[in-house]
Amino acid sequence: MKYRELGRTGWKVSEISFGAWAIGGAWGDVDDRESLAALHRAVDLGVNFFDTADVYGDGRSERLLARLRRERSEEIIVATKAGRRLDPHVAAGYNRENLSGFIDRSLQNLKTDALDLLQLHCPPTGVYYRPEVFAALDDFVKDGKIRFYGVSVENVEQGLKAIEYPGVQTVQIIFNMFRQRPAELFFGEARRKKVGILARVPLASGLLTGKLTAQSKFAADDHRAFNRHGEEFDRGETFSGVDYETGLQAVEELRSLMPAGMTMAQFALRWILMFDAVSCAIPGAKVTAQAEDNAHASDFPSLTDDTMRAIGEIYQRRIQPLVHQYW
Numbered sequence: 001m002k003y004r005e006l007g008r009t010g011w012k013v014s015e016i017s018f019g020a021w022a023i024g025g026a027w028g029d030v031d032d033r034e035s036l037a038a039l040h041r042a043v044d045l046g047v048n049f050f051d052t053a054d055v056y057g058d059g060r061s062e063r064l065l066a067r068l069r070r071e072r073s074e075e076i077i078v079a080t081k082a083g084r085r086l087d088p089h090v091a092a093g094y095n096r097e098n099l100s101g102f103i104d105r106s107l108q109n110l111k112t113d114a115l116d117l118l119q120l121h122c123p124p125t126g127v128y129y130r131p132e133v134f135a136a137l138d139d140f141v142k143d144g145k146i147r148f149y150g151v152s153v154e155n156v157e158q159g160l161k162a163i164e165y166p167g168v169q170t171v172q173i174i175f176n177m178f179r180q181r182p183a184e185l186f187f188g189e190a191r192r193k194k195v196g197i198l199a200r201v202p203l204a205s206g207l208l209t210g211k212l213t214a215q216s217k218f219a220a221d222d223h224r225a226f227n228r229h230g231e232e233f234d235r236g237e238t239f240s241g242v243d244y245e246t247g248l249q250a251v252e253e254l255r256s257l258m259p260a261g262m263t264m265a266q267f268a269l270r271w272i273l274m275f276d277a278v279s280c281a282i283p284g285a286k287v288t289a290q291a292e293d294n295a296h297a298s299d300f301p302s303l304t305d306d307t308m309r310a311i312g313e314i315y316q317r318r319i320q321p322l323v324h325q326y327w
């Protein structure tokens, strides 16, 4: 495993880290024993950074990470998120009192005195125009409730606005072979300000693993069954907003470019690691084999210029017209 600096935090995080949404639930049935085995395997392979949220399985994902930390001696950095417990989910809800309550609950779930990294959880755009929210976050750092804070954003514009606040250490954004716009302007700006980037949904919700087909079935409680058109949350979170059939066709073209010895998931992750501004990719894994497959993406050499160009061409021809200007 190779490590990269996470913005100005002083942490060196595994370039392949771990997204812990799926192990909380909302992706069909999960078994805690299997999830814990996957987490342990990731740590065995050098993963030291885990992304979760208070709402993933209503705290289940955070509690699994607390258990992982108890059972391991290695340093395990946990990034969690707050804001999605608000109902309605509106900008005014992101205030000092609510955030303080959410942090306290995450401290309990994670069984710790200070959160390593707290991220606002894709707040409405209006939050970025409320400096008092960021002042409250600065105070939580001073009080020792959180070590650092960052934001998870839906789109590039929110990311650009967020990094105007000097206390923002990280931005989590969707970035993968099917979501390339962040590399155009945003990455350069983030690097200039030494803001860490967490590339989320790196496998386009599994599409870029190459294992899905037109016949694939998803459980009724899996967002890949119920959120394809944004029925519950932003449609960009499901298959990166790419129409399923179009995505499958593009995957077949990408497959032909895959270097020998790599799985398709590793190819997709290695592509992300070609961008220096990215601190880490946070693929979601539910089982040990996935955690292993993903972690080993760090072992491969860089992709060639020809391969990068060919991937760019497939994106421009098949995907860009459908998604580029939305996020």
Ligand SMILES: NC(=O)c1ccc[n+]([C@@H]2O[C@H](COP(=O)([O-])OP(=O)(O)OC[C@H]3O[C@@H](n4cnc5c(N)ncnc54)[C@H](OP(=O)(O)O)[C@@H]3O)[C@@H](O)[C@H]2O)c1
Residues within 6 Å of the ligand: 018, 019, 020, 021, 022, 027, 051, 052, 081, 121, 122, 152, 153, 172, 200, 201, 202, 203, 204, 205, 206, 209, 211, 237, 265, 282, 283, 284, 285, 286, 289, 290, 291, 293, 294
């Ligand atoms: N708003 C936000 O802040 C937000 C939103 C979305 C995600 N995230 C974060 O980003 C992380 C990653 O995104 P994601 O989980 O949505 O999507 P993803 O990483 O693109 O896809 C994850 C899914 O792909 C499948 N998979 C993973 N590794 C695999 C492998 N090696 N081979 C075959 N299949 C594999 C698994 O599902 P199956 O086995 O069921 O196919 C897994 O649940 C999340 O866990 C979460 O931490 C944050």
